[in-house]
Amino acid sequence: MSTEEISSSLKDCCDVTIIHDDIVSDIQKKQLSLEKGNDLALLFQALSDPTRVRIIYTLIQAEVCVCDLAAILEMSQSSISHQLRNLRALRLVKHRKVGRMVYYSIDDEHVESLMRIGLQHISHM
Amino acid sequence: MSTEEISSSLKDCCDVTIIHDDIVSDIQKKQLSLEKGNDLALLFQALSDPTRVRIIYTLIQAEVCVCDLAAILEMSQSSISHQLRNLRALRLVKHRKVGRMVYYSIDDEHVESLMRIGLQHISHM
DNA sequence: ATTATATATGAATACATGTTCATATGTTTA
DNA sequence: TAAACATATGAACATGTATTCATATATAAT
Structure with missing residues (x-):
């Protein structure tokens, strides 16, 4: 495509x-649907707070x-x-009630992979 | 430090x-250091917004x-x-200037893995 | 040179979010 | 039954953040 053709193909769409x-x-x-984009963002948002990261890291161990x-x-x-309420809403953790105590654990096969890759990333920074 | 000492000091300092x-x-x-917890959260925070998710998904393709x-x-x-500025600050994307235009692409080996696992997760919801 | 274009960015605004505080709920112990 | 305890949760507050608007900068085109 020549420069002239590119220039003549300029077109406006939603102000861009x-x-x-x-x-x-x-x-x-090939774009993500808006819905999938939102769902993905919600998943990563669950891991976007230091407290939740540390909760999940702990629950991976026990x-x-x-x-x-x-x-x-x-x-x-x-x-x-x-925070556990947030994680539970996303079904990343599950809970088990014993008397007046409530035990939490991981309820998702992908969370551990995400944490592992994330840790690789930060160790390469 | 004994177990008793640890627990009593925690009781004193944080009301739990x-x-x-x-x-x-x-x-x-075995806990994550506070610093690593923060770094991990920052990484996931980069993916915690629908616009950034879609930007990254696009740049993975081209x-x-x-x-x-x-x-x-x-x-x-x-x-x-x-948003590109944010992603650049975290070194998740890089840019190449050509004339007055700036081309962006992925600059991280882990982002694609995170997206792939994230997509697996939401398809299992 | 002047104008148009591609990108970057500070400020403002509206909205989201994490923690604390007070308190509710349900369970155990005395 | 009363008191202590583990957990959950609504409200308030402070802080963070995504977008828009206006504008700056740098390059290309005329």
């Missing part, structure tokens, strides 16, 4: 200029009750409970 | 009750310039530039 018409329409066909978790991470029970 | 002294001190030794990216994702150029 398209430089490479063919590439744009080609890649647009099933732990809430107050032990709070002790291990040296944070308030309320804060831990709130 | 420890149920299983031995488990707590055992797991605490090197694309800013305005094409804006066209593909149907978002403003400014918004895309701001």
